[in-house]
Amino acid sequence: MTLLRVEGVSIQFGGVQAIQDLDFVINPGTIHSIIGPNGAGKTTLLNMITGIYAPSTGAIYLDDVPITGRRPHDLARLGLARTFQNLQIMRTMTALDNVMVGRHLHLNRNLLSCLLRLPSVTRGDRQARKRCVELMESVGLGGYIDAEAGAMPYGALKRLEIARALAAEPKLLLLDEPAAGLNATETKEIDEVIVKVARSGVTVVLVEHDMKLVMGISDHILVLDYGRKLAEGTPEAVRANPAVVAAYLGAVG
Amino acid sequence: MAHNVRPSGYSKFAKKQTYTRRMGTKKNRAQMLLSERGGGLSLLILVILVLPLFLANNYHYDVVVNIGINAIVVVGLNLLIGHAGQISLGHAGFFGLGAYVSAVLTARYGVHGLVALPVGALGVGILAYAIARPVLRLSGHYLAMATLGVGLIIHIVISREAWLTGGPDGMYVPPLEVMGVAVYGGPVWYWIVAGALILAVWLSLNVIDSPVGRALRGLNGSEVAAQAAGVDTTRYKVMVFVLSAVMAAVAGSLAAHFSEFVSPTKASFLQSILFVTMVVLGGMASTFGAVLGAVMLTLLPQVLADFADYEQVILGLIMMAVMIALPKGLVPTLTALVKRWVRRAGS
Numbered sequence: 001m002t003l004l005r006v007e008g009v010s011i012q013f014g015g016v017q018a019i020q021d022l023d024f025v026i027n028p029g030t031i032h033s034i035i036g037p038n039g040a041g042k043t044t045l046l047n048m049i050t051g052i053y054a055p056s057t058g059a060i061y062l063d064d065v066p067i068t069g070r071r072p073h074d075l076a077r078l079g080l081a082r083t084f085q086n087l088q089i090m091r092t093m094t095a096l097d098n099v100m101v102g103r104h105l106h107l108n109r110n111l112l113s114c115l116l117r118l119p120s121v122t123r124g125d126r127q128a129r130k131r132c133v134e135l136m137e138s139v140g141l142g143g144y145i146d147a148e149a150g151a152m153p154y155g156a157l158k159r160l161e162i163a164r165a166l167a168a169e170p171k172l173l174l175l176d177e178p179a180a181g182l183n184a185t186e187t188k189e190i191d192e193v194i195v196k197v198a199r200s201g202v203t204v205v206l207v208e209h210d211m212k213l214v215m216g217i218s219d220h221i222l223v224l225d226y227g228r229k230l231a232e233g234t235p236e237a238v239r240a241n242p243a244v245v246a247a248y249l250g251a252v253g
Numbered sequence: 254m255a256h257n258v259r260p261s262g263y264s265k266f267a268k269k270q271t272y273t274r275r276m277g278t279k280k281n282r283a284q285m286l287l288s289e290r291g292g293g294l295s296l297l298i299l300v301i302l303v304l305p306l307f308l309a310n311n312y313h314y315d316v317v318v319n320i321g322i323n324a325i326v327v328v329g330l331n332l333l334i335g336h337a338g339q340i341s342l343g344h345a346g347f348f349g350l351g352a353y354v355s356a357v358l359t360a361r362y363g364v365h366g367l368v369a370l371p372v373g374a375l376g377v378g379i380l381a382y383a384i385a386r387p388v389l390r391l392s393g394h395y396l397a398m399a400t401l402g403v404g405l406i407i408h409i410v411i412s413r414e415a416w417l418t419g420g421p422d423g424m425y426v427p428p429l430e431v432m433g434v435a436v437y438g439g440p441v442w443y444w445i446v447a448g449a450l451i452l453a454v455w456l457s458l459n460v461i462d463s464p465v466g467r468a469l470r471g472l473n474g475s476e477v478a479a480q481a482a483g484v485d486t487t488r489y490k491v492m493v494f495v496l497s498a499v500m501a502a503v504a505g506s507l508a509a510h511f512s513e514f515v516s517p518t519k520a521s522f523l524q525s526i527l528f529v530t531m532v533v534l535g536g537m538a539s540t541f542g543a544v545l546g547a548v549m550l551t552l553l554p555q556v557l558a559d560f561a562d563y564e565q566v567i568l569g570l571i572m573m574a575v576m577i578a579l580p581k582g583l584v585p586t587l588t589a590l591v592k593r594w595v596r597r598a599g600s
């Protein structure tokens with residue numbers, strides 16, 4: 001069974017055909033990478049899967065249930081979580097509170113219960129806080145628990161986004177360039193985090209430019225170019241594909 | 254063809270990042286006292302208990318009760334503005350509506366004051382919901398315009414429908430009756446409003462430190478990220494808008510019975526602006542800042558009354574000076590100062 005199925009999906013912005021008639025599937029328990037040159041449509045694809053944009057044609061299925069056009073918060077409920085290429089951090093909140101927002105759906109968020117601070121609210125918050133601290137430690141943010149997010153360095157914010165997404169306990173985690181702008185050591189750490197997440201049973205969709213990272217950890221790679229599928233397969237198959245080499249990998253060396 | 258395979262923002266962040274040390278999660282007693290829930294609420298209750306010792310006459314009580322009533326509105330408005338990052342330029346309309354529902358129902362239809370108050374709150378809640386639902390999908394400017402419009406309409410209706418509301422002259426409101434006894438006079442109202450304010454502050458602190466409060470700050474910080482985390486952002490904006498409108502309506506009802514009189518100025522645009530200014534002056538997202546903002550802006554016109562014509566000008570200048578010197582507002586700036594001082598003394 002497939003976890004996510006994308007069928008004939010297209011979207012355009014004005015005259016730009018950002019994604020054109022794209023088909024692919026994602027199997028559960030895998031690390032599925034999406035690569036392609038700048039402007040290939042990777043982020044746009046993630047935005048369609050997570051409900052930020054609705055595709056103009058085509059359909060998307062999660063667990064064989066059509067999710068095309070559903071709103072982002074609905075999709076979160078169905079088990080999608082993501083990070084953002086251009087950081088989307090709640091800067092005036094603490095790092096821990098950012099992660100706690102990620103836990104939203106698991107908490108008692110009934111207004112009356114919260115107004116009266118019923119025990120179920122405080123109990124839930126206490127357990128969530130514990131879990132969120134663990135998650136932060138697992139992505140290497142143990143030193144930033146109470147830090148104000150806005151004061152944290154870029155590399156730490158990249159991980160904070162991952163911790164916030166993981167706090168939702170998603171079944172499908174979509175990462176949009178988690179290693180962008182990181183140095184080699186930091187990239188290596190992110191690499192380990194992703195592998196650890198995948199091992200814990202979460203299916204990972206990874207959009208990334210760092211070829212070493214992608215080739216090293218992916219089970220499956222989808223190559224986009226100008227909004228179309230250029231190639232698809234295992235890292236070895238993709239690396240050997242002449243079209244990919246010509247259009248994309250060749251440029252890297 | 255050489256594709257640029259690095260993200261466009263790369264170079265900006267290429268410089269080496271250094272990680273700061275763990276900030277410490279254990280709170281010491283001094284920090285506890287500085288927290289809103291720990292020290293703040295106790296301090297508020299202490300001030301409320303001690304204050305009557307300094308109140309010498311009816312005028313004093315009048316000012317202090319009005320401070321309390323405004324503070325209830327501002328504590329609610331702070332949830333909307335300070336936490337959720339939404340604006341309302343029409344909250345005096347909700348305040349006025351609460352006041353007039355109580356006034357009209359009790360004076361003209363003989364409804365009991367303790368029934369009229371929740372009826373006003375409920376009515377305003379429904380109205381606020383009907384307004385917020387379509388408008389809050391849009392961004393801040395539209396909300397400002399829409400709430401401005403609603404406030405103006407409420408003000409106009411109250412001023413025009415003289416047969417019901419007494420028009421610009423206002424109308425008399427019978428005193429509140431509790432168990433057959435009429436409640437009037439500064440000292441009694443002092444404790445009623447004090448109780449209501451403590452309740453409002455407590456509820457506000459509860460919401461702030463809950464999944465709902467984090468969702469509100471979260472959608473303020475990044476709407477898409479909050480949505481991706483499962484927060485139905487429109488729903489939460491509507492929720493906090495309605496909550497703050499209901500708090501304003503309740504405060505309005507209390508004001509009507511306390512003054513035993515209502516007039517349309519309470520629902521005016523200027524009053525809405527004053528409420529927003531109280532939030533900003535005291536400090537965004539600070540509950541006690543909201544209270545302090547209400548204290549300052551209710552008190553200042555009284556103090557400046559001697560300057561007559563120049564009252565508004567001086568008020569404006571003071572506000573500008575505070576905002577330039579303390580852009581985060583009074584309470585957040587001051588607590589940050591004290592915290593720094595405590596940390597230095599502690600180390």
Ligand SMILES: Nc1ncnc2c1ncn2[C@@H]1O[C@H](COP(=O)(O)OP(=O)(O)OP(=O)(O)O)[C@@H](O)[C@H]1O
Binds near residue numbers: 042044
């Ligand atoms: N909201 C939008 N409005 C207009 N055009 C858009 C929008 N979002 C994306 N595009 C366009 O769609 C195309 C694909 O953009 P997208 O951001 O998906 O590329 P990408 O593969 O993520 O690139 P990068 O590697 O630089 O992140 C680009 O031409 C981009 O300009």
Ligand SMILES: [Mg+2]
Binds near residue numbers: 042043
């Ligand atoms: Mg992108």
